[in-house]
Amino acid sequence: MKAIPYGRQHITQEDEKAVIEALHHPYLTQGPKIDEFEEGFAKYIGSKYAVAVANGTAALHLCAIAMNVEKGQKIITTPITFAASANCVRYCGGELVFADIDPKTYLIDYNSVRKLLEEAPKGTYSGIIAVDFAGRAVDLEKFRKLADKYDLWIIEDACHAPGGYFVDNEGNKQNCGNGNFADLAIFSFHPVKHIACGEGGMITIDNKDLYERLLHLRTHGIIKDNTGETYQNSIEFAGGKGEYPLWYMEMQELGYNYRITDIQCALGLSQLKRADEGLIKRRQIAEKYFNTFEKENFIKGQSGVVEGHAYHLYIIEVEDRLGLYNHLRQHNIYAQIHYIPCHLMPYYRQFGWKEGDMPNAENYYKHCISLPMYPTLTEEEQDFVIEKVKQYYE
Numbered sequence: 001m002k003a004i005p006y007g008r009q010h011i012t013q014e015d016e017k018a019v020i021e022a023l024h025h026p027y028l029t030q031g032p033k034i035d036e037f038e039e040g041f042a043k044y045i046g047s048k049y050a051v052a053v054a055n056g057t058a059a060l061h062l063c064a065i066a067m068n069v070e071k072g073q074k075i076i077t078t079p080i081t082f083a084a085s086a087n088c089v090r091y092c093g094g095e096l097v098f099a100d101i102d103p104k105t106y107l108i109d110y111n112s113v114r115k116l117l118e119e120a121p122k123g124t125y126s127g128i129i130a131v132d133f134a135g136r137a138v139d140l141e142k143f144r145k146l147a148d149k150y151d152l153w154i155i156e157d158a159c160h161a162p163g164g165y166f167v168d169n170e171g172n173k174q175n176c177g178n179g180n181f182a183d184l185a186i187f188s189f190h191p192v193k194h195i196a197c198g199e200g201g202m203i204t205i206d207n208k209d210l211y212e213r214l215l216h217l218r219t220h221g222i223i224k225d226n227t228g229e230t231y232q233n234s235i236e237f238a239g240g241k242g243e244y245p246l247w248y249m250e251m252q253e254l255g256y257n258y259r260i261t262d263i264q265c266a267l268g269l270s271q272l273k274r275a276d277e278g279l280i281k282r283r284q285i286a287e288k289y290f291n292t293f294e295k296e297n298f299i300k301g302q303s304g305v306v307e308g309h310a311y312h313l314y315i316i317e318v319e320d321r322l323g324l325y326n327h328l329r330q331h332n333i334y335a336q337i338h339y340i341p342c343h344l345m346p347y348y349r350q351f352g353w354k355e356g357d358m359p360n361a362e363n364y365y366k367h368c369i370s371l372p373m374y375p376t377l378t379e380e381e382q383d384f385v386i387e388k389v390k391q392y393y394e
């Protein structure tokens with residue numbers, strides 16, 4: 001059996017064609033494919049606007065800037081996530097406060113967040129970064145009510161969940177990142193994610209003013225205004241007569257080069273067309289894992305079959321996780337661990353976080369292992385993975 005990774009991109013001939021076409025276009029970056037990808041993605045997710053950027057981490061950084069995170073502010077997030085979800089706060093000088101996870105869903109626990117908020121004077125916290133971990137959607141309707149009560153913003157890290165959703169109190173499907181509850185949401189197009197661009201990220205948003213600010217922040221904070229109305233320097237300074245000259249532009253706040261190329265967006269657009277197909281396949285794989293492992297007593301917990309789950313990952317919890325991990329590797333199956341709790345990374349320990357602070361997250365970390373999950377995983381390969389997992393505990 002050839003190597004089976006935990007996640008893998010799927011590149012078709014159509015994808016290749018799209019990339020080659022983009023390579024022959026006059027614009028390799030800042031061209032029309034970026035707008036097309038943004039429009040297509042916003043439509044898919046159900047948000048008003050989308051801003052494509054260099055990667056998911058850049059998307060998070062820009063969101064933290066857009067929410068005006070600064071030194072002295074406290075932001076709540078989950079310890080079971082990729083470090084980037086937390087790091088964006090540090091880029092802006094803010095402080096992370098971790099809230100424990102729900103041991104059943106593996107998502108940030110509502111009651112832990114509520115407790116933090118209730119036990120501190122109002123104004124102590126500025127925002128929540130909610131992560132649709134593994135592809136399972138956070139119930140943001142519930143979190144929005146809590147956030148409103150304490151005047152908090154919400155950034156939704158939906159890197160694992162394009163196409164995922166939760167069902168709201170009225171029975172409506174609420175797509176991850178659709179802008180109905182979170183102020184901003186972000187996605188990643190790293191190859192192991194649902195849509196692969198090589199590197200790439202997206203911010204989805206409903207607020208027009210913030211959307212425009214993000215466009216500027218993506219390119220150094222530079223504004224190009226055909227009307228000239230928002231320029232701060234005078235026409236005379238700019239070198240014009242009666243109106244601003246055509247070359248003129250202004251850098252009005254500190255931004256970054258977080259642009260994505262047209263080549264990457266052409267690939268993303270082509271992949272977006274197959275996004276639903278991929279989700280169907282991921283859900284079939286999850287169902288098979290679930291139905292098989294449900295009967296096994298070595299399984300202590302698993303992702304399960306959950307409506308709206310986008311299954312970036314399929315996780316099982318077991319005893320002797322190291323033994324299973326090594327056994328699978330011996331058979332060319334490269335399972336992975338998601339994640340080492342963020343609060344116990346040496347970088348975050350320096351702020352006082354220690355073992356025992358997040359019992360559910362730490363217990364989860366001792367047992368979790370992510371099994372291969374990607375649309376091109378064949379039935380034969382999945383059967384092989386299942387066989388080898390079971391074999392270890394026989």
Ligand SMILES: Cc1ncc(COP(=O)(O)O)c(C=O)c1O
Pocket residue numbers: 055056057058081082084085131157159160187188189190199200201
């Ligand atoms: C939950 C989560 N947030 C953020 C990121 C960062 O995305 P990127 O790798 O595109 O910078 C990732 C990527 O691995 C992720 O899994």
